[in-house]
Amino acid sequence: MIKLIYKTLIVSSLMVATTLPVLAQQLMVSEGYVRATIPGTNVSSAYMTLKNNSNSAVTLIGATSDVSKRIEIHEHVMTDSMMSMRQRQQLVIDGGSQVQLQPYGYHLMIFNLDQPLVASENVTITLQFLQGEPQKVVLPIHSIKKLSKDSHKHH
Ligand SMILES: [Cu+2]
Numbered sequence: 001m002i003k004l005i006y007k008t009l010i011v012s013s014l015m016v017a018t019t020l021p022v023l024a025q026q027l028m029v030s031e032g033y034v035r036a037t038i039p040g041t042n043v044s045s046a047y048m049t050l051k052n053n054s055n056s057a058v059t060l061i062g063a064t065s066d067v068s069k070r071i072e073i074h075e076h077v078m079t080d081s082m083m084s085m086r087q088r089q090q091l092v093i094d095g096g097s098q099v100q101l102q103p104y105g106y107h108l109m110i111f112n113l114d115q116p117l118v119a120s121e122n123v124t125i126t127l128q129f130l131q132g133e134p135q136k137v138v139l140p141i142h143s144i145k146k147l148s149k150d151s152h153k154h155h
Contacts, residue, residue, distance in 0.1 A: 026054040026132070027093065032139040034123045037116040044117050045074075046108040046125055046139055050091075051098040059130035060091040063108050067123055070111040076104050085109070090130065119143035 032048030052058045063071045073088045083104070091106060093099045101107050108125065117123060119141050127135045 027052055027058050027129075027135065029127070029135070029137045032137055033142045034110070034117060034125075034139045036119045036141050036143045037113060038144060039116070042111070042113040042116075044110045044113060045103075046071075046110060046123070047101045047103065048137065048139065049098055049100050050093050052093040052095055055095040056131075057095055058093045058132075060093065060127060061089070061130050062128045063125050064128065064134075065110070065123060065125045067115070067117070068110045068113050071125070072109045072111070073106070074109040075106050117141045 028051040030049045030051065032046065034046045035044050037044050046063075050058075050060065060073065062073065065071060073091050074085045075088055076083055077086050087109075088106075091099060099106065121141050122138050123141060124136060124138050127137060129135070
């Protein structure tokens with residue numbers, strides 16, 4: 001197992017030298033957005049689809065951004081019919097599969113925002129992985145109104 005990871009790392013660094021960041025090809029980020037902050041709060045969540053085009057697993061271990069010093073990987077869990085959030089140390093995206101970060105599922109929780117996040121602006125988030133280079137994504141900020149309208153359909 002350790003040997004295998006070591007091998008992957010060498011291959012990755014070789015590819016970085018000759019082409020674009022390797023994870024940009026292996027891991028595709030789509031449908032990403034960040035929720036606009038609710039007035040009076042300083043937290044938000046980021047959602048996206050992570051698609052792993054490689055044969056080996058890619059492990060998300062965290063994220064950073066200029067807008068906050070504290071971003072955590074979270075998941076929503078149902079306990080005794082109550083929805084609560086739980087922090088995860090990592091999120092594994094198996095080779096050839098995809099994981100969705102979405103409302104009431106996995107998300108990146110953004111804490112201690114210095115400034116409110118305003119709809120139609122962008123947030124740059126750097127995703128950090130166990131394997132390979134960090135990957136920068138620019139996500140649009142969507143207003144909460146649109147979100148609650150969408151989630152209404154499920155009720
Ligand atoms: Cu959360």
